[in-house]
Amino acid sequence: MADTIVEVKNLVKRYKELIALDNFNMKIEKGEVFGLLGPNGSGKTTTINCILSLLNFDNGEIDVFGEKMTSSRYDLKKRIGIVMQDVAVFDELNVEENIDYFCGLYINDKNKRKQYVDEAIAFVGLEDFRKFKPKKLSGGLLRRLNIACGIAHKPELIILDEPTVAVDPQSRNKILEGITELNKKGATIIYTSHYMEEVEQICTHILIMDKGKNVTEGTAEELKRSIKNTENIIVYIKNLDDAHVKAINNINHVYDVSYMSGRLEIKCAGGRHNISHVIDYFANNNLDYDRIYSELPTLNDVFLEITGKNLRDKE
């Protein structure tokens, strides 16, 4: 039986009139890369802050490593690493000094700390930038420094709150590889992000929350199977009139069609050979298209179907 690392039971957090968390539940097992997803304002960061005892909550329970988490449980905090959404480092200290400082908040032994700092620098690939101050680092390197500060003390539970915001693809890839490696070494990861492809790539279990409540959870495949959408057909075609759009919507198994800027997106629910039916429609109506292809639904489709397409306020 797997060990439970974090268990959140019926968590309620209110900000005056606003209910940020409404009987929220979450269970994270040892060795998981747990993806916590939700639109802006859904309560992700509030949940993390409550787990870390940075915020008091109105009701519910939070257990970390099987024990009740409070702000004075420094023994539990020692086993947790956090990589915050905003880079939190000293502008006045160089890379090595920054990592040493944050590692030093957990590890007193100087020799051990030096070894951990060296390992963290190597892990995030900042060997050539040891003496650089944060202002001299690019966005990607800065994010890597932020990660190194969070993981240098070798925590068992690592919380990464949108660690790849505003990072180029190369750095993002390096960060994602690093997270997978940390997980392989035994760390349990809580990962929040708005980049669905990242979550799909690294998370072994995903929970989607909205308006402070659990909406659904499971593996990426389980979530994809749980939604209505089974296939997306994309067609690049110029000057398609509304009558054709309506007609395509009536093709068998098609339940939603959108056309914008020469891109036609057809969503299908169930059925087989749906793309053949669409091609037949174009052939029968003498419509020329540039390109047509079919793709399986992504986590992004799951997310949008579950949480809707309306814009949300920032959390």
Next chain:
Amino acid sequence: MIVFKSFFKVLRNYKMSLIMYLVISLGVIYILSSFNTKGNATYYRVSQGIAVQDNDKSEISKGLIEYLSTINGIKNAADYTDDQITDMIYYTKLSNRLLIPAGFGEAYLNGADTAALKIESTKEAGARMGYSVETEIDSYLNLLSGYLAGGFNVEEAQKLTMEALADNSAVSVVADVKVEDDKIFTIFQMLPYGILTMLFSAVLPVILRFGSMLLKKRSDISSTPVLKRQISIALAAGVVSVFIVIALITLASVLSEEAFTGRWWLIVLNLVTLSLTVVMLVVAVSNLNMKPEVSAGFTNVVGLSFSFLGGIFVPIEYLGSGAKVIGQFLPTYWYSEAMTRIKTGGGFNDILNCLLIQLLFGVMVMGVGLVAGRCIEKRTA
């Protein structure tokens, strides 16, 4: 320990500010102290305007007025209204209004400890010129009583006193005793500016950096308790402050060529009290959750305003009435006041209230800062 050590690593980034304000402070001290150098300096006795109302008309009171007239311009108080005299004192045309009570001479000769023996002196609060006249009166009466006790009659004693005081002032000029006396006061008078600017430009930004929202939040998550971190920061800030104060005291003592004398200890006590108050002020401001970059602006505003309004750069008596009123709410004003009292021979008891007012200011400001900091933290949580 890591927080304590890192404080100094962060502080390294502000070493240029420290050096800059140290150089400025030393420059100001050097320029001002060069006006009081030993050697060929010329000493001018400053003549004050005094309004005298002699209700006694005795030989003693007349002799005293005659002596004062050799140094100062004497006006008959009866020729002016109270308002006119108040205005003249305010505009420094007069330094004092003296009221010699009836029976003064008799009480003086009999050695009686009565109200009649007390000359009422009205002057501008904190004005050095006012104290100077009172010192002249004390000198005359003390010397006169010595001659009378020695068996001289009043007329002889008055004559000898006048001669002696004239001789003493001549000796003072030749020996430059008075010039030397002023040097330590001139130098130490400037130190509050150095302490204010150095602590605000170097210690404040480091504390603000450690307390910045993101880093504080990040550190709160760690396994190092908040109290332990705060104690480390306070200790490190204390060490830096003590170092700065000791360095400035040492430099000032070397420049003034005076140390470990009675008045030196009083001056140092006054400076240490002010430094403690400035530290409390820094703590108060550090609670306001500002960016470290604003400390440069704060340094200039606090350094200059406290120095000008507190009589550090300009003697208090030269300030306008509005500035004086504001100045009384600043610790530097009471630092200057204590310096004046020490200069005119005051002891520990004479400056105690000045020291307490400075500390009270610090405690109050720190209290307000801590409460404001809590409110800001709650609002931003």
